[in-house]
Amino acid sequence: MSTDRLAVRKTYKLYVNGAFPRSESGRTYEVTDPKGGFLANASWASRKDARDAVVAARAAFAKWSGATAYNRGQVLYRVAEVMEGRHAQFCDEVAAGEGLSGSRARAAVDAAIDRWVWYAGWTDKLGAVLGGANPVAGPYFDFSLPEPTGVVAVLAPQRSSLLGLVSVLAPVLAGGNTAVVVTSRTRPLPAVTLGEVLATSDVPAGVANLLTGDAGEIGPWLAEHDDVDAIDLTGAPAEQAMELERLAAGSIKRVVRPPAEEPDWSANPGLTRLTPFLETKTVWHPMGL
Amino acid sequence: MTHVLDPDAPAAAIPPRREPLAPYRDVTRSDAAFRAFLHGLPGVDQVGAESRVAVLGTRSIKTTAKAWAIDTAISMVDLTTLEGADTPGKVRSLAAKARRPDPGDPTTPPVAAVCVYGDLAGVAKEALTCTDISVAAVATAFPSGRASRAVKLADVRDAVANGADEIDMVIDRGAFLAGRYLDVYDEIVAVKEACARPGKDPAHLKVILETGELVTLDNVRRASWLAMLAGGDFIKTSTGKVSPAATLPVCLVMLEAVRDFRAATGRQVGVKPAGGIRTTKDAIKHLVLVNEVAGPDWLTPDWFRLGASSLLNDLLLQRQKLRTGHYSGPDHVSVD
Amino acid sequence: MTQLFEYAPAPESRSIVDIAPSYGLFVDGEFVDGSGTPFTTVNPATEEVLSEVASATDADVDRAVRAARRAFTRVWGPMRPADRGKYLFRIARLLQERAREFAVLESLDNGKPIRESRDVDVPLAAAHFFYHAGWADKLDWAGLGPGPKPLGVAGQVIPWNFPLLMLAWKVAPALATGNTVVLKPAETTPLTALLFAEVCRQADLPPGVVNIVTGAGDTGRAVVAHEDVDKVAFTGSTEVGRSIARAVAGTRKKLTLELGGKAANIVFDDAPIDQAVEGIVRGVFFNQGHVCCAGSRLLVQENVHDEVIASLQRRIGTLRLGDPLDKNTDIGAINSAEQLARIRELSDVGEAEGASRWQPACELPDRGWWFPPTVFTDVSPAHRIARDEVFGPVLSVLTFRTPDEAVAKANNTTYGLSAGIWTEKGSRILAIADRLRAGVVWANTFNEFDPTSPFGGYKQSGYGREGGRHGLAAYLQEADK
Secondary structure (H helix, E strand, O other): OOOOOOOOOOOEOOEEOOEOOOOOOOOEEEEEOOOOOEEEEEEOOOHHHHHHHHHHHHHHHHHHHHOOHHHHHHHHHHHHHHHHHOHHHHHHHHHHHHOOOHHHHHHHHHHHHHHHHHHHHHOOOHHHHHOEEOOOOOOEEEEEEEEEOOEEEEEOOOOOOOHHHHHHHHHHHHOOOEEEEEOOOOOOHHHHHHHHHHHOOOOOOOOEEEEOOOHHHHHHHHHHOOOOOEEEOOOOOHHHHHHHHHHHHOOOOEEEOOOOOOOOOOOOOOOOOOHHHEEEEEEEEEOOO | OOOOOOOOHHHOOOOOOOOOOOOOHHHHOOHHHHHHHHHHOOOOOHHHHHHHHHHHOOOOOOHHHHHHHHHHHHHHEEEEOOOOOOOHHHHHHHHHHHHOOOOOOOOOOOOOEEEEEHHHHHHHHHHOOOOOOEEEEEOOOOOOOOOOHHHHHHHHHHHHHOOOOEEEEEOOHHHHHOOOHHHHHHHHHHHHHHOOEOOEOOOEEEEEOOHHHHOOHHHHHHHHHHHHHOOOOEEEOOOOOOOOOOOHHHHHHHHHHHHHHHHHHOOOOEEEOEOOOOOHHHHHHHHHHHHHHHOHHHOOOOOEOEEEOOHHHHHHHHHHHHHHOOOOOHHHOOOO | OOOOOOOOOOEOOOOOOOOOOEEOEEEOOEEEOOOOOOEEEEEOOOOEEEEEEOOOOHHHHHHHHHHHHHHHHHHHOOOOHHHHHHHHHHHHHHHHHOHHHHHHHHHHHHOOOHHHHHHHHHHHHHHHHHHHHHHOOOHHHOOOOOOOOEOOEEEEEOOOOOHHHHHHHHHHHHHHOOOEEEEEOOOOOOHHHHHHHHHHHHOOOOOOOEEEOOOOHHHHHHHHHOOOOOEEEEEOOHHHHHHHHHHHOOOOOEEEEEOOOOOEEEEOOOOOHHHHHHHHHHHHHHHHHOOOOOOOEEEEEHHHHHHHHHHHHHHHOOOOEOOOOEOOOOEOOOOOHHHHHHHHHHHHHHHHOOOEEEOOOOOOOOOOOOOOOEEEEOOOOOOHHHOOOOOOOEEEEEEEOOHHHHHHHHHOOOOOOEEEEEOOOHHHHHHHHHHOOOOEEEEOOOOOOOOOOOEOOOHHHEEOOEOHHHHHHHHEOOOOO
């Protein structure tokens, strides 16, 4: 035994544009376990951090959406690979943050990793499954293909800090969108570690941005932001959801409404979280000699 | 290779190539330059061209406009017989019809021309004396054009000597499709020279592109420009011996070509769709096309002709209907 | 002989339509009186009053929604899908049988040329019903999950630019998927929707499956706000779309929006120029430019600008403006005085901001609302006529030098409904189409529509698709998987 060595603690920061800044506001808040025990001080993201994240996400959109579907699939699979290497760390953080037993935490981490694998495999199937040729009544070749919506703001689930987070983030990225995520307020630590995974898994800077803090505070800024194309309100405070949807109407954002209660994230998600962030583009061309 | 009609041809000095009009003087300086020019013309999207003529085909031409269109169409007809079985008698009866299309109605205008094979041009000319009706003769080994140039030129000179006022030549489609554009050009130039008539203006040259064999509208545009640059007075769709003959999309592209050519060079060239135009409705659709694509300047027999035979009787029947207010039948117009 | 080819007037007879002096609402299979103050609908080409139309109040809308709910629960929902399909087939055939009547009525009420109502609006409307009829018993194969279920009652609000066609785009997929509808036609163009009600009766469509409530904005708001509506579908302006999105916020209502546009029509120097010119004309002058996907921004490569503009002006000179019922009319009347005022205002702003206005010599009729086809050159991307939707026959011309610049300018808009590309180079078409942020890209063509082909916008042009397999999703519950 005799380990007198003092552990080196991690500073939990935001993940924006591929870097790990502190909140520009300088604010932090205390993260505790469900019993109130101190876990860490997390960065408390401000509206300006959200603004910076949107700028980063917009800048990253062209390259990420323009990458081949095969390439995006490999990058997302790489995320699963790197997560697997940090399996134990995620288990510890999920167990501590959510107050889960070791085996239940492990099940959540396993499912989170497997979810990346699931979506990694979707990237190059979407075009075939959701697109196709349209037999128009005229001398035209006409086809429709799914394309990413753009910059998606995601208010991540408040309870399921890792599996829930991955379940809402991965489909956004798989479709070719870039994301600005506000993590669970009370359980933000696995998100920060996920940021470290993303930073080391070939996900280009700015494609995924993770803000720890309060969805109730940042949500309205994202919902009203004219350069955000869609918003997932899954983790929005129930009493605020309607107002956020109203704000989102200002720029005709695509909105995913919050569920009545947080779902069981271990269920197979099908296409339900992919299609809300995909547009359909239809292209016509004449057929002549 | 020598040829029986002109054994010395290979040795003869090649005259300098006649240059096209400005601003296109240099485009025939080499095969490569000519090819680059013709292939640099804007492409034609077939579906778009067809959709344009489909919309123009819905123009509703009624009452006074219809009466005007029918008389104009009659005056633009090149009344044609191009049969192996043609005889002087047949040509004379056609000429009579050309002068007085509707014996029962002297207000009916005469047609523009009678179109025959070269050997019968003299018969036609004689039958049309004291009229403004032209004699058009097909020449240059019509309809295939598959003969040596010397034969073709002899064919032309013969027809002109027989009294033809207009020569309807065919281009060498084989050469065109093989990309030997300068050969096609030189031949048209040579034919144009062979149209010379001592003491008179040269016979008018109509250049038949035989668009049914060129197949694509891109080729129609290129061939139109080639023929205009070479000095053709008219560009004509078809011999009538190949299907499809005149179609509205082809006519559209040719009308665009003459419009653009005049805008660029100042020289106006006529257009003659021929073959397959059988009904008044077809003829009126062509006139609408002329009116809205090339413009009213082309709406005279000097600049637009309809190569046809059975069309004339349908025009006459429709004319009678407008005049009398009731329908009539084939026994009320003459059989040719 | 220099007589011109003057086309004699060729008016379509209006005797085929029988417009009643007044119309009620169509609720539960019957025409009933509305409780609001009736309004008149006017022929925009003559300002002649065509008829007086009932105005539906909240209570009227409530009656219509209750009828639709009853029909959904008792009849239409439980019905064998194949039978639902047969009703739609019947409607398609009835529209074809009465096509002439619909076309004339549409041109009278809307002001659009009979050539377009006859050759585009009405045949396409029938085609939409025919297409969706076949889906009714094949939804399991639509790729939208197993056993897809209808939403219930759909509240639909449609615009005045394609009154019958927009009705078909809304009603056909809703019914095919098993929903019932309450539809509000535009205030200025209610007549073909009311004639459609008669078609529903001829088809023996069960009462309440289709309900038509006429009225102005308040009626539309009542439809959208009714708490027993499960689905809201709207086509119209982005401004109204925003307010509808706000109105349904926090409800269970599924929403699809088809809103405005400011489409770029990009002409490269290797384009088939004559067809491109046709495409420009069709893009912005079709239906007087009252088209959300109109190609109202011409982006022409600088090295062919003069040539293209010269051709375009020559071509516009041949457009025939006048009596919408004349079969040779290309440009009809502007639908309303309000719309005309907006077109005038934006055009004046265009001139004031420094763009050059060109209009052909064009005589406008004395009565009615008219605006000549108009081209603005020297337009800068900052000008309002390059950014705002005019919804009229007004083209703004901008130039570009490279493909990248073309794409950047095309995408430089808050809209994203449609775009056009003209070039003979196939690989360029695919590359540009890939980079344009627009829901419909027409390459070497423009303003083509088909029921099999999904239509709808990116960005602030709305969300959801109409047509094709994709359009069905708007009227079905989210699949679990």
